[in-house]
Amino acid sequence: MGCSQPLRMGKHCFLRFTTMKLRDRLILSIASVLVLMTIILVLDVETMLTSSRSLLNSKVSIQSSRGRHTFIQRHLQKTTNGSRENGSFGINNKFNSNGMNSLDDNTHDEKHQRKEVNRHKFVDYDQPPTGAPQPQPKASPSSSTTPSPPPDPFTDLLSIVVKVEKINRRAKQKHRHWNPNLGELLGLELSSDSSLWDRFHLQIARDWLHPPRDKDPTVDLLLQHTSVQPIVKITQKEGGTQLKLIIEFADGGHALFKPMRFTREQQTLKNHFYFTDYERHNAEIAAFHLDRLLGFRRAVPCVGRTLNMTRELYALATGDLLKTFFISPDNNLCFHGKCSYYCDTSHAICGNPDQLEGSFAVFLPGKEAAPRKVWRHPWRRSYHKRRKAQWQVDESYCDLVRDVHPYSDGRRLLDVVDMSVLDFLMGNMDRHHYETFKMFGNNSAPIHLDHGRGFGKPFHDELSILAPLYQCCVIRQTTLKKLLGFQQRSDSASQSLSGRMRQSLSQDPISPVLWEPHLLALDRRLALILQAVRLCVEKADDPGTVVLDDFH
Numbered sequence: 001m002g003c004s005q006p007l008r009m010g011k012h013c014f015l016r017f018t019t020m021k022l023r024d025r026l027i028l029s030i031a032s033v034l035v036l037m038t039i040i041l042v043l044d045v046e047t048m049l050t051s052s053r054s055l056l057n058s059k060v061s062i063q064s065s066r067g068r069h070t071f072i073q074r075h076l077q078k079t080t081n082g083s084r085e086n087g088s089f090g091i092n093n094k095f096n097s098n099g100m101n102s103l104d105d106n107t108h109d110e111k112h113q114r115k116e117v118n119r120h121k122f123v124d125y126d127q128p129p130t131g132a133p134q135p136q137p138k139a140s141p142s143s144s145t146t147p148s149p150p151p152d153p154f155t156d157l158l159s160i161v162v163k164v165e166k167i168n169r170r171a172k173q174k175h176r177h178w179n180p181n182l183g184e185l186l187g188l189e190l191s192s193d194s195s196l197w198d199r200f201h202l203q204i205a206r207d208w209l210h211p212p213r214d215k216d217p218t219v220d221l222l223l224q225h226t227s228v229q230p231i232v233k234i235t236q237k238e239g240g241t242q243l244k245l246i247i248e249f250a251d252g253g254h255a256l257f258k259p260m261r262f263t264r265e266q267q268t269l270k271n272h273f274y275f276t277d278y279e280r281h282n283a284e285i286a287a288f289h290l291d292r293l294l295g296f297r298r299a300v301p302c303v304g305r306t307l308n309m310t311r312e313l314y315a316l317a318t319g320d321l322l323k324t325f326f327i328s329p330d331n332n333l334c335f336h337g338k339c340s341y342y343c344d345t346s347h348a349i350c351g352n353p354d355q356l357e358g359s360f361a362v363f364l365p366g367k368e369a370a371p372r373k374v375w376r377h378p379w380r381r382s383y384h385k386r387r388k389a390q391w392q393v394d395e396s397y398c399d400l401v402r403d404v405h406p407y408s409d410g411r412r413l414l415d416v417v418d419m420s421v422l423d424f425l426m427g428n429m430d431r432h433h434y435e436t437f438k439m440f441g442n443n444s445a446p447i448h449l450d451h452g453r454g455f456g457k458p459f460h461d462e463l464s465i466l467a468p469l470y471q472c473c474v475i476r477q478t479t480l481k482k483l484l485g486f487q488q489r490s491d492s493a494s495q496s497l498s499g500r501m502r503q504s505l506s507q508d509p510i511s512p513v514l515w516e517p518h519l520l521a522l523d524r525r526l527a528l529i530l531q532a533v534r535l536c537v538e539k540a541d542d543p544g545t546v547v548l549d550d551f552h
């Protein structure tokens with residue numbers, strides 16, 4: 001019965017009325033709480049996204065460069081897949097799933113690794129010297145268990161390469177390419193009893209430091225020779241930031257020695273800049289193999305060798321260098337030499353107890369016989385902890401470079417792009433200068449030297465190294481063709497870029513030269529380079545302005 005009649009409006013009815021009001025109020029309050037919570041949630045997610053974005057921007061130092069921005073934007077929009085989870089494509093993945101904002105994919109891995117380091121703290125006999133960064137054991141193999149879709153074959157780029165090749169074939173037939181070597185220019189001929197050193201030096205040509213491997217065995221023989229030749233003299237190399245020795249062999253040959261400091265698993269310290277990063281002897285060796293696989297053949301041949309420090313270094317050291325040798329508390333023979341970075345007792349290079357691994361880069365011909373010219377790299381970084389280089393803030397920086405000799409015509413801009421491809425694959429940010437042989441004139445290939453700071457961050461892809469490529473949007477047709485060849489075979493364990501590198505490096509005396517994650521990074525970065533080229537082609541009116549055949 002209702003309370004509609006005023007007469008019946010007694011106490012009972014009033015109570016029912018109050019009860020109903022209370023229920024309504026309760027429902028109302030719950031509803032408003034729900035609405036409020038929804039608003040808060042929406043606001044929170046939005047704030048998180050905004051701050052993540054700005055953090056992402058600062059962390060990966062996204063420059064105002066439109067090319068790079070577009071490049072990164074594209075990656076952010078890509079749906080992720082297994083093979084990309086370790087790379088910068090992984091930004092998307094992390095960003096979405098965890099609300100995290102780092103380009104560095106090692107966050108997870110390093111956490112995992114740090115745990116591992118602690119766990120193995122008392123069984124790790126391979127500790128670096130005191131005060132040095134701690135080694136990090138292998139990353140979790142979880143990424144390899146993620147099923148990955150077949151790799152993008154980039155057939156669009158392949159058809160452009162074929163077209164460019166066809167168009168230029170006739171022009172190429174008319175054009176006689178001049179590629180003299182030092183022997184020809186110096187009027188010196190090789191004879192059957194010429195040493196391997198002379199063979200290497202006199203065959204250095206305008207286009208490359210060494211001829212193709214299948215055409216001439218000199219480099220392989222010389223590396224093998226360098227790894228066993230008796231050492232008769234050592235001197236510290238003047239200049240440069242970190243310790244290196246000039247080694248003289250019994251047969252009169254020379255090599256530049258860079259010592260091992262840390263184990264293969266050691267990554268660049270998170271708070272170190274590229275210019276304070278320790279040099280890695282194995283990076284020098286790996287860079288030579290990578291450069292050769294890419295078909296550049298512009299890197300100085302380099303091989304690993306384990307020295308007996310007592311007999312092969314200490315016994316030969318003299319003067320100031322000798323004074324830096326000592327026996328560590330752990331009874332290992334150590335020395336530190338003199339240089340501007342890391343040449344003191346707390347950064348000493350120590351044997352185990354006197355066995356020391358190092359890289360041996362065969363010496364180029366003397367400067368008297370074949371003088372070299374040193375060029376400032378147009379995409380040089382600032383080498384200052386707070387400053388940026390112009391190319392990092394100027395979106396049309398390439399236009400400036402294109403106006404300047406020797407980038408305004410000839411091969412050099414394409415060489416700089418080749419260098420950026422090589423450096424991006426190995427994560428080398430330390431390309432401040434490069435050298436050429438004066439004798440070949442300005443239209444000669446640059447020499448790829450100094451790769452000790454490559455292969456430091458296997459879980460991070462430093463896209464800015466590709467700036468010459470995505471800011472100028474040009475690439476040599478032969479380079480692109482080579483890269484596409486590796487990409488087409490990227491799901492083959494032996495024929496992918498990582499597979500070919502693994503195979504090539506297995507021939508070195510200090511194999512395994514690289515920690516496995518560095519090899520896997522190569523395949524991931526290869527796809528990123530091709531993606532950058534694709535974006536350039538999409539932006540261009542004519543793909544023939546991006547993919548260039550300069551007859552090299």
Ligand SMILES: Nc1ncnc2c1ncn2[C@@H]1O[C@H](COP(=O)(O)OP(=O)(O)OP(=O)(O)O)[C@@H](O)[C@H]1O
Binds near residue numbers: 242256450452
């Ligand atoms: N194989 C070589 N043959 C002859 N000269 C070499 C060789 N390797 C390096 N050099 C010379 O030594 C210089 C220093 O070598 P490298 O760049 O590897 O050492 P670095 O300590 O990293 O130098 P920097 O700190 O100046 O970058 C090079 O610029 C080059 O001129």
Ligand SMILES: [Mn+2]
Binds near residue numbers: 430450
């Ligand atoms: Mn250097």
